[in-house]
Amino acid sequence: MPFALVYLVLAHKVTILPAGITIEYDPATMPYSEHGLQGSLLDICLNHNVHLEHACGGSCACTTCHVVVREGDRHLSEASDDEMDRVDQAAGVTLHSRLGCQAVVNGDVVVEIPNWNRNYVSEGGGSMNLGDAIPPPKK
Numbered sequence: 692m693p694f695a696l697v698y699l700v701l702a703h704k705v706t707i708l709p710a711g712i713t714i715e716y717d718p719a720t721m722p723y724s725e726h727g728l729q730g731s732l733l734d735i736c737l738n739h740n741v742h743l744e745h746a747c748g749g750s751c752a753c754t755t756c757h758v759v760v761r762e763g764d765r766h767l768s769e770a771s772d773d774e775m776d777r778v779d780q781a782a783g784v785t786l787h788s789r790l791g792c793q794a795v796v797n798g799d800v801v802v803e804i805p806n807w808n809r810n811y812v813s814e815g816g817g818s819m820n821l822g823d824a825i826p827p828p829k830k
């Protein structure tokens with residue numbers, strides 16, 4: 692009996708607020724951007740020319756890639772202890788905060804870039820040059 696080969700393309704959608712940019716991509720074919728974990732929110736943004744700050748280059752050593760997950764928490768990898776320790780230091784941290792460089796996407800998600808990062812970008816900030824502009828860790 693002949694069989695049919697079923698080929699499914701499992702595209703994911705990542706929506707970035709407040710800009711309302713939706714990225715639809717195939718995780719099986721997306722190249723690695725060399726920043727953050729492969730398949731992370733940062734990796735996806737860089738592959739699609741969407742600016743997400745990443746002062747440490749995606750190595751879980753700053754909080755500039757902080758995002759707040761609005762929908763689809765279950766479609767992100769579980770946060771590691773290192774990520775949780777780091778994100779706790781982010782300005783405006785919430786129960787749904789993640790680091791864009793560490794959260795690997797495995798389904799549709801909606802995330803919001805917090806005010807602090809948005810304001811920095813709109814004022815002409817750039818990656819790898821935050822210096823003293825990085826907020827101090829919470830005590």
Ligand code: FES
Nearest residue numbers: 745747751753792
């Ligand atoms: S880019 Fe620095 S922690 Fe994500």
